[in-house]
Amino acid sequence: LPNPGVAVAEDESSAVISRFQQYLQIDTAQPSPRYQEAADFLISQAKSIGLESQIIEFAVGKPLVLLKWAGSDPTLPSILLYSHTDVVPVEQHKWAYPAFSAQLDSHGNIYARGAQDMKCVGMQYLEAVRRLKSSGFQPVRSIYLCFAPDEEINGHDGAEKFADSDIFKTINVGIVLDEGLASPTEKYRAFYAERSPWWLAIKATGSPGHGSRLYDNSAMENLLKSIESVRRFRASQFDLVKSGLKEEGEVISVNMVFLKAGTPSPTGFVMNVQPSEAEAGFDIRVPPTADPEALERRIAEEWAPVSRNMTYEFKSKATVYDKFGRPLITKTNSNPWWVLLEEAVRKANGKLGKPEIFPAATDSRHFRFRGLPAIGFSPMANTPVLLHDHNEFLNKAEYLKGVEIYESIIKAYASYAEHASNEGTKDEL
Numbered sequence: 001l002p003n004p005g006v007a008v009a010e011d012e013s014s015a016v017i018s019r020f021q022q023y024l025q026i027d028t029a030q031p032s033p034r035y036q037e038a039a040d041f042l043i044s045q046a047k048s049i050g051l052e053s054q055i056i057e058f059a060v061g062k063p064l065v066l067l068k069w070a071g072s073d074p075t076l077p078s079i080l081l082y083s084h085t086d087v088v089p090v091e092q093h094k095w096a097y098p099a100f101s102a103q104l105d106s107h108g109n110i111y112a113r114g115a116q117d118m119k120c121v122g123m124q125y126l127e128a129v130r131r132l133k134s135s136g137f138q139p140v141r142s143i144y145l146c147f148a149p150d151e152e153i154n155g156h157d158g159a160e161k162f163a164d165s166d167i168f169k170t171i172n173v174g175i176v177l178d179e180g181l182a183s184p185t186e187k188y189r190a191f192y193a194e195r196s197p198w199w200l201a202i203k204a205t206g207s208p209g210h211g212s213r214l215y216d217n218s219a220m221e222n223l224l225k226s227i228e229s230v231r232r233f234r235a236s237q238f239d240l241v242k243s244g245l246k247e248e249g250e251v252i253s254v255n256m257v258f259l260k261a262g263t264p265s266p267t268g269f270v271m272n273v274q275p276s277e278a279e280a281g282f283d284i285r286v287p288p289t290a291d292p293e294a295l296e297r298r299i300a301e302e303w304a305p306v307s308r309n310m311t312y313e314f315k316s317k318a319t320v321y322d323k324f325g326r327p328l329i330t331k332t333n334s335n336p337w338w339v340l341l342e343e344a345v346r347k348a349n350g351k352l353g354k355p356e357i358f359p360a361a362t363d364s365r366h367f368r369f370r371g372l373p374a375i376g377f378s379p380m381a382n383t384p385v386l387l388h389d390h391n392e393f394l395n396k397a398e399y400l401k402g403v404e405i406y407e408s409i410i411k412a413y414a415s416y417a418e419h420a421s422n423e424g425t426k427d428e429l
């Protein structure tokens, strides 16, 4: 005889999956995300769960959805479950399915832009809260869920303004959970810091001349010497990773992202003139453990030396320090939130790898900058890293497992009744 319990569980999980698909089907790709549709959907979810909700617009047309489950002790700092609602654009012709169809294939994989980055996390928070609420759980600390715009374009009109707002002060956040990365192994990954992007353009000038002549101090030669120097440094950093001495997030990465030189002509480029200017751009990622002054000296002395007629300009340069002058790092030792996370993952039968530095930038930096602890965590094990890639997917079973993991974490965090010593690290100063 069919087991009715199993049938009920199947119904429930298919409802959970279908809600995830609904969120994925809202096209919130930059540069013209359908934010209002996403906000309407999230508010309807909040209503069905019984959460308080509000929409805040720090910029016109960019709603931030804030949901609340009030705790029994409002004097304790709250838990902030953070996610962003925007996603990156797609090259649709390179996808196996329409990127906003959330197609479920025969292996249980759900294909959609945002399946990993990070609509999964936003919906998993909601599902975990939905279950905890219906099980009768009562949080001691208040739980907030925040769905913010514009993470993919810097977070200025989203997380940054939120973290600076009066509302943010009022909700008295003690710990932020934000996105991490998928893990191809059975161990989940968790991040306590991230590398700061430095976007650098270097420019060489030099003597122009006939394409047939050999002479010193041409712009191209000057630029190429710099590029060689950058590549040697890149190789030295990469070697540290390849040899296993350092993790990806612990070294300085530098990759050339543009090259600009030569004189365009109707048939391509003028071929017999050595140009007087040449430019290259680099995406540099600086770990909070690196010495930024030393790197800047290297840039000035080796990559863009005046002696070689070179100049440089940062198109953007993110700080590696918080507003108190300390490295942008969330402690892992003697941080109760870290210990609680590890225990909660274990209790839900998950495995957690050792704490890592996120290789790219997330909205966590806006919270860490203000001295708040933030942990990057997206519960996706046994999953290839496909954020920003074609055919981004997440398996249905992994997604459901992630909901259980969050149930365990939220329960532990919201029940933690002591004042964590690192809450409001501001107090330490």
Ligand SMILES: CSCC[C@H](NC(C)=O)C(=O)O
Pocket (backbone or CB within 6 Å): 151, 152, 153, 154, 155, 197, 360, 361, 362
């Ligand atoms: C600084 S805004 C850009 C943020 C983006 N984040 C990711 C995760 O791709 C990046 O690291 O380039």
Ligand SMILES: [Zn+2]
Pocket (backbone or CB within 6 Å): 084, 117, 118, 151, 179
């Ligand atoms: Zn993201």
Ligand SMILES: [Zn+2]
Pocket (backbone or CB within 6 Å): 088, 117, 152, 387, 388
């Ligand atoms: Zn992203």
